[in-house]
Amino acid sequence: MAVRHLVTGGAGFIAVNLIRRLLASGDRVVAIDDLSTGRRETLAEFETDGAFSFIQADCSDAARMAEAIGQAGGADEIWHLAANSDIPAGVSDPTIDLRRTFLTTFGVLAAMRDQGVPVLHFASSSAIYGDQGEALIHEDIGPLMPISNYGAMKLASEAQISAAAEAGLGRINILRFPNVIGAPATHGVILDFVRKLKATPDRLEVLGDGTQQKAYLHVEDLVSAMLHIRTLEGARQVFNIGPADDGVTVRFIAETVRDRVSPGAEIAFGEGNRGWVGDVPRFRYSIDRLAATGWRAALPSQAAVTRAVEEIIAQEAS
Amino acid sequence: MAVRHLVTGGAGFIAVNLIRRLLASGDRVVAIDDLSTGRRETLAEFETDGAFSFIQADCSDAARMAEAIGQAGGADEIWHLAANSDIPAGVSDPTIDLRRTFLTTFGVLAAMRDQGVPVLHFASSSAIYGDQGEALIHEDIGPLMPISNYGAMKLASEAQISAAAEAGLGRINILRFPNVIGAPATHGVILDFVRKLKATPDRLEVLGDGTQQKAYLHVEDLVSAMLHIRTLEGARQVFNIGPADDGVTVRFIAETVRDRVSPGAEIAFGEGNRGWVGDVPRFRYSIDRLAATGWRAALPSQAAVTRAVEEIIAQEAS
Secondary structure (H helix, E strand, O other): OOOEEEEEOOOOHHHHHHHHHHHHOOOEEEEEEOOOOOOHHHHHHHOOOOOEEEEEOOOOOHHHHHHHHHHOOOOOEEEEOOOOOOHHHHHHOHHHHHHHHHHHHHHHHHHHHHHOOOEEEEEEEHHHHEOOOOOEEOOOOOOOEOOOHHHHHHHHHHHHHHHHHHOOOOEEEEEEEOEEEOOOOOOOHHHHHHHHHHHOOOEEEEOOOOOOEEOEEEHHHHHHHHHHHHOOOOOEEEEEOOOOOOOEEHHHHHHHHHHHHOOOOEEEEOOOOOOOOOOOOOOEEOOHHHHOOOOOOOOOHHHHHHHHHHHHHHHHHO | OOOEEEEEOOOOHHHHHHHHHHHHOOOEEEEEEOOOOOOHHHHHHHOOOOOEEEEEOOOOOHHHHHHHHHHOOOOOEEEEOOOOOOHHHHHHOHHHHHHHHHHHHHHHHHHHHHHOOOEEEEEEEHHHHEOOOOOEEOOOOOOOEOOOHHHHHHHHHHHHHHHHHHOOOOEEEEEEEOEEEOOOOOOOHHHHHHHHHHHOOOEEEEOOOOOOEEOEEEHHHHHHHHHHHHOOOOOEEEEEOOOOOOOEEHHHHHHHHHHHHOOOOEEEEOOOOOOOOOOOOOOEEOOHHHHOOOOOOOOOHHHHHHHHHHHHHHHHHO
């Protein structure tokens, strides 16, 4: 029988790419989204597929979530992707990440217990680690001192999932996402730069001095890692997901976008190596655990950025 | 000028012992409590002290908390002790620790930001670590996989405090409490055993096989550690607090209570070495970081238990 997947934040950027792959494998998918950020049109490509359905619900409402699972005829696995996706917004107002990043997890766990759903795949984040300086960030590093409300509420979610696992949840995969890029983009540095250059083609203003360096994973690689981890045996797994490189600088991204959108533009860098409170200047993210299971990204950071720039330019032109 | 302290969970067991010391040092204290568990009578000894005042408020209500801080004429330091104190109750209903252990922290942080209070001392817990097996639990160990909702929501609180510190909070002390005993007891294994033996003097039933071993700290030692850490220089400090021993078994506690309350009683042990879901059978808690600053407990676990048994028997007789 086809596996019944339920995907929260189902109209979001990563969900759309995941759902495409799940449906292609012959499984059934119910997408749940409150449409506060995501848009129903994003799911248009699936609407004629009988294996797909959509339910509008806020998953921080446990009773509504339980009802939605019942309405869907039950679920075998939940992919919990719903969260605030605008980290700087959550820095200025902590209640955003409380409600959208943490209470969504709380609601999902309560509904899973109520409806007896045994498997949870959770979209966690490298933001839980905070600023670890030059230390190589493997999954077991401590202490975890997140420096954004988003990171704090992802860590809070992991903590609650850990307690729920002890209390009877069957299987949990904690997936610590890196910076993920691709289409359909709704936020992020590439989309910002593309839009800024369209508005003012002669000049691109960049927060920080451009030396900030991060690893970027293309969303297709992210989904391939998620599906790979799903096939592994562990009952409680925690994995960093990312490319096998140290990343690219903000300067590289700015120049790549500039060269494609407005080649003559001047790039004006700011000062300091933090773009905003809660941002981390440098990040050495270990993916050794995942690599040991045989997975690796098809695209390193530089190629992922180059490709995502093309995809986002196409998205913005349409 | 006298330092203005604000103590949340101010009518609770640990707060009463802390407030006594703070007032004795000449500082001012405002106790805040919603009186859902704590009782106003617990604070009777301070009521005639002009340096003490009490405000009834639920500190998960940030606006009410901010108002209370204003009403108190501002605060220099907050000791945030409010939390669910009944861990097993929180295991069966996760919303208890959500509201009382996590959202209280969230409300306190929002109110501190609103009112410009610069210093937070937070009552965290060894429960954040989960079951680390035979590993020595120092402050930087990872991964943190709490196995109770209480531990999860204490870890969530630490995460939110970490993000708040990055966003401008002046100074934070994360105090990871062990099992704390003494009077006025409102819950815990000693009180349970005393009450059970009073109800059925010939027989004491014990959850688990009695081999479960934990370190216990007397509340007077806990408060002395809290005040010691307050005098240290760090802007963001995390300390395990506990005695310098591996603790005592449940069997020792049961026998100590039995010998004092009902010497002829039979002790009937259960099976397994976990009392309830979320409990940890054995726990090697490192206090090396705190010891390196010159502090140590006056009472080791065994003496702490023996003394607390006397205090709780006296409390129950009055």
